[in-house]
Amino acid sequence: MGRGSGTVTKNYPPVLYKNIKTIRKSPKTIPDTITLEQIVASLPKEVFEKSGLKSASSLLLTIFFIACSIIFINKVPSYLYPVGWFLGGASITGLFVIGNDCNHKSFSKSPLVNSIVGTIVMLPLLYPFQSWKITERMNLSKSKSSLIRSWATGKLFWLLSISNWAENYFNLKKVEDKNDKKKALTSIVLVYVFAGIFFPLVFKFFGVSGFLNYWLAPWLIYHFLVSTFTFLPAIPFFEEEKDKRYHVHITYPKWFEFVVKDINFALPRHIAVSIPHYNLRKAYDSFQKQWSEYIYECTFELDLFRELISKSQTFSEEIFSPFDNTPLAKPKQPKQELPADRPSRSVSEFLANINWIHFILLTSTPIIALIGFFTVPLSRATFIWSVIYYHITGMGITAGYHRLFAHRAYSASLPLKVYLLFAGAGAIEGSCRWWSRDHRAHHRYTDTDKDPYSAHHGFWWSHLGWLFIKQDPKKIGKSHIEDLNEDAWVMWQHKNYVKVAFFMGILLPTLVAGLGWGDWMGGYFYAAIARLVFVHHSTFMVNSLAHFVGTSPYDDNHTPRDSIITAVLTFGEGYHNFHHEFPSDYRNAFTTFGYDPTKWMIKICEILGLAHSLKTFDQNEIQKGMVQMQLKEANKMTESIHWGVAVDQLPIMTHEEFEQFHNQGRKLIIIDDIVHDVESFVDEHPGGLMYIKMGLGKDATKMFKGDVYGHSNAARNLLSQFRIAQYKSKQQ
Structure with a gap:
């Protein structure tokens, strides 16, 4: 369909292509009214x-077609493989159509x-998906890409779809909204996973x-088909109007349209994107009844196809501008905020609070490692x-991100600094700038709500929760972090982090094992993925285990603990x-033989001239x-020990009272002017009954302190349990 000056044209220019023999009618231009x-x-x-x-049935049918294509390729001779490739490509085109329905909220309510x-x-x-969805919404596919202009013409037109896929859907620079950028990045990470x-x-x-037969060939066929459905309807079909964009409906064999989910019925979808794919044909029939005079129609033929793709000069950038649907866009409703005292409980609200990039990365890597x-x-x-x-990337975090960049515990030469930035990126724990910023906040606000991974929120929050929840x-x-912002290498790593992390974290360990001894799969699963899982949780233990297990020999006002167990698990970060x-201090274990391989590495680098200005308290x-x-600790223990009744709290016992109690048979003894009742201890006296009886009813201070036996400190402490009064002699 096309727009003109407002009048209906009756005389049409000659057809541009001689092989268009099946155009059933020439179109009129839509009036502006x-x-x-x-x-x-x-x-x-x-x-x-x-x-x-209908949506679920359509999805299951597409999966069935894909399975049929795989079985077909597996059973037939190699010269029939292209038939299976084509069926597979057409089937996954159906997946694309279903994804498009999901994009426009027409798959489900x-x-x-x-x-x-x-x-x-x-x-x-x-x-x-999210990146593609956002890109389509922003109409980025109409950008005048030099890649598309230079490749997707003539016989290479089928590169249009691949070029659009590679250049737009993985490019976050074109996404300006921060929330959209996070969603797009999450979906990109999911694709990599x-x-x-x-x-x-x-x-x-x-x-x-x-790989070639079951995926790559059908995938290329899919892009060929999508490029065809995009390219052919947009070609100007009339000589005088070749600079204008018109819609042409091209019909294909019914079985083919069925497999590709009527993707060629683009007109209804361009007019109203919310129409489900299973209603596109019905919508088009309605257009035919009411607006047929404005529709170009032709049947697909190979001769037409060959001639179209040979006319590269007919390519126009404007044909890739999608139909403007903005007049039909529904105004955005203001988001209703929940009352401050009402917690968010719905599933959608909970899912919206998940940091999907971290969640996908940290849950998928253990699964891949197990596979x-x-x-x-x-x-x-x-x-x-x-x-x-594991040690290279782990100490890239501990010696690099942590002690060098976050705490500036020593100075590094340029080669060492660059090495640590690359090694730290291989741990895939974020850029050095991001990591150091949060870690400095952790130290400044330890155990408070401003601490990003406060241990007061629990072990699992410190270990993983703070990464999973936005x-x-x-x-x-x-x-x-002004010092980091002014460091050219730190900022370079920050800006190129995704590329550096992918190379160091996944590609390099796989390449070493693959090129070194031919173990590509082992290099990927073990040196890349499994190693990554161990590095992640080794680092996370510093945030969790190191705040829950161990002792506090220097301060107990906060949760950090010293533990040899944690040190062994974290490259020496356990103190x-x-x-x-x-x-x-560049050391975690400040003693000479304390287990701290990160400290040893830094010291060796100093000996080699790669590090200097090592700081120590x-x-x-x-x-x-x-x-x-x-x-x-001693004061705490002192308070918990029963020392007997304090002397100043004891009552006064006169000499007469003492004599009276003794005559009544009570086993009392005086030591240092304190009356002790040793009734319960007489039979337990280690020195025997005779010696303790010698002191009963008397002042036995000299006997206790050495005339008979110089008692131990433990005996003196035990004696305090038996005191009952202060002794007042006759002279007093």
Whole structure:
């Protein structure tokens, strides 16, 4: 359909292509008096109705077609493979159409179902669903890409779809909204995770030929078909109007249209994007009845196709501008805020609070590692390489991100700094700038609500929860990172983090094992993925285990603890109480033989001239903290011990009263002017009954302190339990 000056044209220019023999009628130009709203209003309401049953049935049928194509390729001779490829490509084109329904909320009435199904069906096509959805919404596909202009012309027109996929759907620079950018990045990460699981398994069980036949060839056919459906209807069909964009409806064999979910019925979808794919044909029939004089129609023929793709000069950038649907866009409703005292409990609200990038990364890597464990044998060489690379990337965090950049505990030469930035990126824990910013906030606001991973919220929050749940940046304590912002290498790594992390975290360990001793699968599953799982949780233990297990020899006002167990698991970061008290000390274990491989590495780098200005706290200050805590612990213990009744709280017993009690048979003894009742102890006296009886009813101070036996400190402490009064002699 096209727009003109407002009058109906009766004389049409000659057809541009001689092979268009089946155009049933020449089109009229739509008058300006007809609006898009009028066209949409003319459609019957039932074409907009959504049916969960029809959507699910269509999805299952597409999966069935894909399975049939795989079985066909597996059973037929190789010269018939192209037939299977074509069937597979047409079938996954159906997946794309279903994903498009999910994009426009026409697959299901539930937004959550649309999002989940859309994400899943687009993964085999390697489409990041949210990024693709946002890109389509922003009409980025109409951008005048030099890649499209230079490649997608003439016989290479089929590169249009691949070019659009590669250049737009993985490009976050074109997404301006922060929330959209997070969603897009999450979906991109999910595609990488899917690829990380899917392709190794394909190569493992089906080899290179399986990859080519079951996925790559059908995937290329899919892009060929999508490019065809995009390219052909947009070609100007009349000589005088070749610079204008018109819609042409091209019909294909019925069976083919059935498999590709009527994707060629683009006119209804361009007019009203919310029409489900199973209603496109019905919507088009309605257009034919009411607006047939404005529609170009022709039947697909090979001769037409050959001539069209040979006319590269007819290519126009404007033909890739999607139909403007903005007049029909519904105004956004203001978001209703929940009362401040009402917690968010709905599933959608809960899911909205999840940091999906972190969640996908930290849950998928253990799953991939387990798949590798059960499917790929671990060779000795790969095991050794995995352990080595575990230490390289782990200490890239501890010696680099942590002690060098976050705490400036020493200075590094440029080669060492660059090495640590790359090694730290291989741990895939965020850029150095991001990591250090949060860690400085953690130290400044330890155990408060401004601490990003406060231990007061529980072990699992400190370990993983703070990564899984989105945090309000305004509530996290501020930390100053001007020094990092001024460091060119830190900022370079921050800006190129995704590329550096993918290379160092996944690609490099796989390449070393693959090129080194031919163990590509082992390199991927063990040196890359399994190693990554261990590095992640080793680092996370510093936030969790190091705040719950161990002792507090320097300060107990906060949760950090010292523990040799944590130190062994975290490259020496387990002396966390010391570290929080003396954060700029390059050591965690300050004693010579304390287990701290990160400290040893830094010291070796100093010997080699790669590091200098290693900071240490004065030994006197360290001992102050130790002694203060020891005194504090001693005072606590003192308060918990029963020392007997305090002397100043004892009643006065006169000599006469003492004599009277003794004559009554009470076993009393005087030591240091304190009356002790030893009735319960006489028979237990280690020195025997005779010696203790010698002191009964008397002042036995000299006997107790050495005339008979010099009693131990334990005996003196025990004696305090028996005192009952202060003795007042006759002289007093």
